[in-house]
Amino acid sequence: MAKRVHIFAGHYGSGKTNIAVNFALKLKGEGLAVRIADLDIVNPYFRTKDSAKELEEAGIPLISPAFANTNVDLPALPAELYSLVQQKTSCAVMDVGGDDRGAYALGRYAPAILEENDYEMYFVVNFYRPLTPTPEEALGIMREIEQAAGIRCTAIINNSNIGNETAAADVERTLPLAEQLSALSGLPILYTSATPEVCSELTVENLLPLNLQKKFF
Amino acid sequence: MAEKVLMKGNEAIAEAAIKAGCRHYFGYPITPQTEIAAYMAKRMPKIGGTFLQAESEVAAINMVYGVAGAGFRVMTSSSSPGVSLKQEGISYIAGADLPALIVNVQRGGPGLGGIQPSQSDYFQATKGGGHGDYHLIVLAPASVQEMADLTIKAFDLADQYRVPAMLLADGTMGQMMEPVELPDLPPAEIEKPWAVRGTKGERKHNIINSLYLDPELLEKTNFERFEKYKVIEEKEAMYESFMMEDAEYCVVAFGIAARVSKNAVVAARKKGIKVGLIRPITLWPFPKKVMAEAAEQCKAFLSVELSMGQMIEDIKLHTGCKKPVELCCRTGGMIPAPEQVLGSIEKLAKENQ
Numbered sequence A: 001m002a003k004r005v006h007i008f009a010g011h012y013g014s015g016k017t018n019i020a021v022n023f024a025l026k027l028k029g030e031g032l033a034v035r036i037a038d039l040d041i042v043n044p045y046f047r048t049k050d051s052a053k054e055l056e057e058a059g060i061p062l063i064s065p066a067f068a069n070t071n072v073d074l075p076a077l078p079a080e081l082y083s084l085v086q087q088k089t090s091c092a093v094m095d096v097g098g099d100d101r102g103a104y105a106l107g108r109y110a111p112a113i114l115e116e117n118d119y120e121m122y123f124v125v126n127f128y129r130p131l132t133p134t135p136e137e138a139l140g141i142m143r144e145i146e147q148a149a150g151i152r153c154t155a156i157i158n159n160s161n162i163g164n165e166t167a168a169a170d171v172e173r174t175l176p177l178a179e180q181l182s183a184l185s186g187l188p189i190l191y192t193s194a195t196p197e198v199c200s201e202l203t204v205e206n207l208l209p210l211n212l213q214k215k216f217f
Numbered sequence B: 001m002a003e004k005v006l007m008k009g010n011e012a013i014a015e016a017a018i019k020a021g022c023r024h025y026f027g028y029p030i031t032p033q034t035e036i037a038a039y040m041a042k043r044m045p046k047i048g049g050t051f052l053q054a055e056s057e058v059a060a061i062n063m064v065y066g067v068a069g070a071g072f073r074v075m076t077s078s079s080s081p082g083v084s085l086k087q088e089g090i091s092y093i094a095g096a097d098l099p100a101l102i103v104n105v106q107r108g109g110p111g112l113g114g115i116q117p118s119q120s121d122y123f124q125a126t127k128g129g130g131h132g133d134y135h136l137i138v139l140a141p142a143s144v145q146e147m148a149d150l151t152i153k154a155f156d157l158a159d160q161y162r163v164p165a166m167l168l169a170d171g172t173m174g175q176m177m178e179p180v181e182l183p184d185l186p187p188a189e190i191e192k193p194w195a196v197r198g199t200k201g202e203r204k205h206n207i208i209n210s211l212y213l214d215p216e217l218l219e220k221t222n223f224e225r226f227e228k229y230k231v232i233e234e235k236e237a238m239y240e241s242f243m244m245e246d247a248e249y250c251v252v253a254f255g256i257a258a259r260v261s262k263n264a265v266v267a268a269r270k271k272g273i274k275v276g277l278i279r280p281i282t283l284w285p286f287p288k289k290v291m292a293e294a295a296e297q298c299k300a301f302l303s304v305e306l307s308m309g310q311m312i313e314d315i316k317l318h319t320g321c322k323k324p325v326e327l328c329c330r331t332g333g334m335i336p337a338p339e340q341v342l343g344s345i346e347k348l349a350k351e352n353q
Helices: A016-029 A048-058 A079-086 A099-107 A110-116 A135-149 A168-172 A175-185 B009-019 B034-047 B057-069 B080-085 B087-095 B122-126 B144-161 B171-175 B215-235 B255-270 B288-297 B311-318 B338-351
Strands: A005-010 A034-038 A091-095 A119-125 A155-158 A189-194 A207-209 B004-008 B024-027 B050-053 B074-078 B101-106 B137-139 B165-170 B177-181 B239-242 B249-252 B275-280 B282-284 B300-305 B325-329
Touching: A005 A016, A005 A099, A005 A110, A005 A135, A016 A034, A016 A048, A016 A091, A016 A119, A016 A207, A034 A048, A034 A079, A079 A091, A079 A110, A099 A135, A119 A135, A119 A175, A135 A175, A155 A175, A168 A189, A175 A189, B004 B009, B004 B144, B009 B034, B009 B101, B009 B144, B009 B165, B009 B171, B009 B177, B024 B034, B024 B057, B034 B050, B034 B171, B057 B074, B057 B080, B057 B087, B074 B080, B080 B087, B080 B101, B101 B144, B101 B171, B122 B165, B122 B282, B137 B144, B144 B165, B144 B171, B144 B177, B144 B215, B165 B171, B165 B255, B171 B255, B239 B255, B249 B255, B249 B288, B249 B338, B255 B275, B255 B300, B255 B338, B275 B288, B288 B311, B300 B311, B300 B338, B311 B325, B325 B338
Parallel strands: A005 A091, A005 A119, A034 A091, A119 A155, A155 A189, A189 A207, B024 B050, B024 B074, B074 B101, B101 B165, B137 B165, B249 B275, B249 B300, B300 B325
Antiparallel strands: B004 B177, B137 B282, B239 B275
């Protein structure tokens, strides 16, 4: 039985937003009622709201800061976000901002999430990001996020990629690193995520194909 | 781990600066360049460097002035309004002939403007910016890889010529993520006999200063500095030429505008329009020679900019106003779509047959 609340946290640029949007679409495809929220108070560009059209078409309500993608650089979250933890009739996908700084915003909702105790918090990792090249450094970021959020991670998503140039071999090279991170943290690797093309060449279990890819330039 | 990493443009600048031997960063946060400061805050303490968040942009640039005078590689970064605040200090650094790197990840203006990308600080970057007779060496990256490569190049050029250098990027370049390969070479070793590092009682002391009590001496110093600028203009201009061999029309664009324009040029070629692109990589020195050659070869020019048209003046100047130069632009944080640029190319070709 899938959990009700799905939280995506991780280092800056590890791919949280892309995975959160794709994961919401996947839940919806399984026939579940889903809502998605953008908790990012850090990043000014490239946000959940960029996928607003696709989410709306799929029937997934998006709760996003009023000023997202505008010139107002205001780290404020809408009151409506509380409905995610209070209204328990639909699944909630929470896209958290990068690093511990982004995770502070999650702390506001942590008591309610912990009390309900029906959540997964995924630590999204890309070992090709310069500040998380090793399992030890990734674990360091994971611990900082957990402290800031007041919630422990429950699973790992290995989203290692080098953008458009990613080949299956690039993902395969990171599998032992994900295993080590799993051993160090005691958390399972729930998914290995990649574009559908790369996924078709991988023989790993539990692949999460990222069907929706936002392209900008 | 692997050779290639996936980086944000801002992170690539920061890591490349470290690779170039920069161990001193002074800054003040402003969107959309804050990741540079955030990255430096995480990395500098681990490698024995200095990260200092100053009380203001004015303070930060004067800290840069101090470290540059001591002959160490040093940088600051900001975005448009913050770079305006730094102008007095930049003029002092230029007047004292010191190498330093100033990064401007531009956002919409004037005034506080907005946080979305822009190229409207072209005049400020290339025509001096602060008071007095001086130039910065201005480099304009158009990919995350170039954010890294040109950061290193900027440090090298600044040291070589004792001229402050500016990396002129925009919010999109700062925020976008692409694969990057960082060089594993040691930083260039450039002697700095002028640096203020203590005489050990063995030589006459060096002085770092931009104040001249004797106007004749100030004039002489300015003349000498402009002789140096002539050498830089002669030797250091950089540009990329794309589909220019048989081009009848020439698009000129830098940074993010050049990326959009490249797509439009390819689309226009498919429609049978012989168009090419010149992408200045150094904005100062402006690639004059190639522009003069293009003025002989092409029927008309199109300047694509995220501003109300600033580089267009340099295009007109260096093509000697021989051919029409039109503008295709968005401003205030908006980016032209390839379709808009394509439309402008088609119009240009139609009106200049």
